[in-house]
Amino acid sequence: xxxxxxxxxxxxxxxxxxxxxxxxxxxxxxxxxxxxxxxxxxxxxxxxxxxxxxxxxxxxxxxxxxxxxxxxxxxxxxxxxxxxxxxxxxxxxxxxxxxxxxxxxxxxxxxxxxxxxxxxxxxxxxxxxxxxxxxxxxxxxxxxxxxxxxxxxxxxxxxxxxxxxxxxxxxxxxxxxxxxxxxxxxxxxxxxxxxxxxxxxxxxxxxxxxxxxxxxxxxxxxxxxxxxxxxxxxxxxxxxxxxxxxxxxxxxxxxxxxxxxxxxxxxxxxxxxxxxxxxxxxxxxxxxxxxxxxxxxx
Numbered sequence: 001x002x003x004x005x006x007x008x009x010x011x012x013x014x015x016x017x018x019x020x021x022x023x024x025x026x027x028x029x030x031x032x033x034x035x036x037x038x039x040x041x042x043x044x045x046x047x048x049x050x051x052x053x054x055x056x057x058x059x060x061x062x063x064x065x066x067x068x069x070x071x072x073x074x075x076x077x078x079x080x081x082x083x084x085x086x087x088x089x090x091x092x093x094x095x096x097x098x099x100x101x102x103x104x105x106x107x108x109x110x111x112x113x114x115x116x117x118x119x120x121x122x123x124x125x126x127x128x129x130x131x132x133x134x135x136x137x138x139x140x141x142x143x144x145x146x147x148x149x150x151x152x153x154x155x156x157x158x159x160x161x162x163x164x165x166x167x168x169x170x171x172x173x174x175x176x177x178x179x180x181x182x183x184x185x186x187x188x189x190x191x192x193x194x195x196x197x198x199x200x201x202x203x204x205x206x207x208x209x210x211x212x213x214x215x216x217x218x219x220x221x222x223x224x225x226x227x228x229x230x231x232x233x234x235x236x237x238x239x240x241x242x243x244x245x246x247x248x249x250x251x252x253x254x255x256x257x258x259x260x261x262x263x264x265x266x267x268x269x270x271x272x273x274x275x276x277x278x279x280x281x282x283x284x285x286x287x288x289x290x291x292x293x294x295x296x297x298x
Contacts, residue, residue, distance in 0.1 A: 078256060082128035082156060085191045088184050089163045090121035096170035110174060117166045123147065144268050151268055153260045153298050154203065157195025164189035203298040206261060209251040210296060214285050216249065228278060236277040264298055
């Protein structure tokens, strides 16, 4: 009976993890049902606590979108900048495509150029879509498999600088609208430059954190244990715990930046609630034989 209860406990927790892709209303209802079921079965409190924590994190994520609907500024400014830049690139490409189709310039290098910009604009829209959805998550996995540098904050910045020049070329060289060419490509270019600057700055900061963490683990092998959480049988850190650890090591990061740190260290974009596995942390803190200094690109 104990084995059955434990199996059911793990099943419930895994079900709650899957609910991260649901709306906040669905998640809340599922949370209430889960608590009633746990109470009825008199199961251990561990699963209920973990499930409740996961549901609470999902509701926090949804808060940002509710704020956006009410006209307030949610706390994911970089995601908004990235998505708006991707939308500008996509819009510029579509305008250029329609102009070429209208003029029947379909067998020219200009049309190939516009198709190229359209495809990359679509990829960036998918990658930087600010809301976690099952379909977009699947597309993200496929895209980052071949464009892994886009999981890096700095890589995104470089990509947007390049796409800004492509947008400018699409609108200016084809004599579509010189004003739009300057405004739209200028916006994307500025976002790209700022991202590269922030990326380099945060990369240096992240490497200071790595050095401090390696030193702390050397002094106390169990240092990480106090920040690790079990999620569906996988040990790792949530954003809040990583933030707490970074403050203890005197290299603080804000929670939005930590989401991008997780993407960089994991090599893939977050799906649902950001979570960094212990294996990824171990790879990051591992030192090669004879290594004096390492460098992690943010």
